[in-house]
Amino acid sequence: MSIIVIGNTKGGVGKSTNTIQVAIGRAIQGKDVLLVNGDRQSSSSNAIGRRDLAGLTPSVTLVAYPDGEQLRTQVLRQVDKYDDIIIDVGGRDSSAFRHAMMIADVMIVPIAPGNFELDALEDxxxxxxxxxxxxxxxxxxxxxxxxxxAEPKQFSSDNLATRRSIENFSQFKLLDLNVTKRKSIATASALGLSVTEMKPRDPKAVREVDTLIKALFG
Structure with a gap:
């Protein structure tokens, strides 16, 4: 069992999109997954709601705890019931974010290329x-x-500059992977689908998401 927090204090970096892809991807691998929405925005909750409405399997259990104390208490009560607990938090410094970090086994930070994103990271x-x-x-x-x-060209100047900047922070380790800004990933996540379930399938998107999941879980 593992508790994974996917978060960033900067909004608009795709944390909820990645949360959906990781949670459903693990469910497809046969894991019993609890997705915790600790964000006052309902993006991940709405996505799982659409998946449930469509009757798709495998299912992902969803709970929403925007209050930090409640998130911590309820997640720890359910920690032995699931293979994976994925917590979607952030967009700002919040009590939910802080409590999630206190109980997590691992934290994952999606960072979009750009100076504003890097400024927010440091500040x-x-x-x-x-x-x-x-x-x-x-x-x-x-x-x-x-x-x-990320930019579609893996070695674009923006991608490389952002990666070099991230490597200067000792607070986290940079994973050797990029998830590109792809319409197929955004569309699938909004519908509560893994990119592997989309038709037509986008092989590049599938490969990138699979690489992310493998990096997290081996």
Whole structure:
């Protein structure tokens, strides 16, 4: 069992999109998955609702706990019932984000290329990480970042510059993968689908999402 937080204090970086892809992808692999929406926005909740309405299987159990104390209490009560617990938080510093980081086994940070995203990383997320790690003390939270909504050309100047900047932060380890900004990924996630379930299938999107899931779970 693992508790994985997917979050960033910067909105619009695709965290809910990736949450849906990881959660449904793991369910397709036969895992019993709990998706926790800790964001006051309902993106991931709406997506799973559409999946349920369409009667698609495998299903993903969804709960919403925007309050931090409730999120922490309820997730810890259910920790032995699921193979994976995926928590969607962020877009801002919140009590849900903080409590999720305190109970997580791993945190994943999607980062979009661009100067504004990097500024927000340094101004908001890094100080939050330092604060939580100080509280966790001898039980530090492993934190990994990856380039999300990346430019289609893997070695574009924006992609490379962003990756170099991310590598300068000691607070997280940069994963050797990019998830490109693809319409197929955004559309599938909004519908509550894995990219593997989309028709027609986008092989590049499937490969990128599979690479992300493999990096997280081996």
């Amino acid at each position: 908001e997320l890094v100080p939050l990480i330092d604060e939580i790690q100080a509280v966790r003390a001898d039980n530090p939270l492993p934190i990994y970042a990856f380039l999300n909504m």
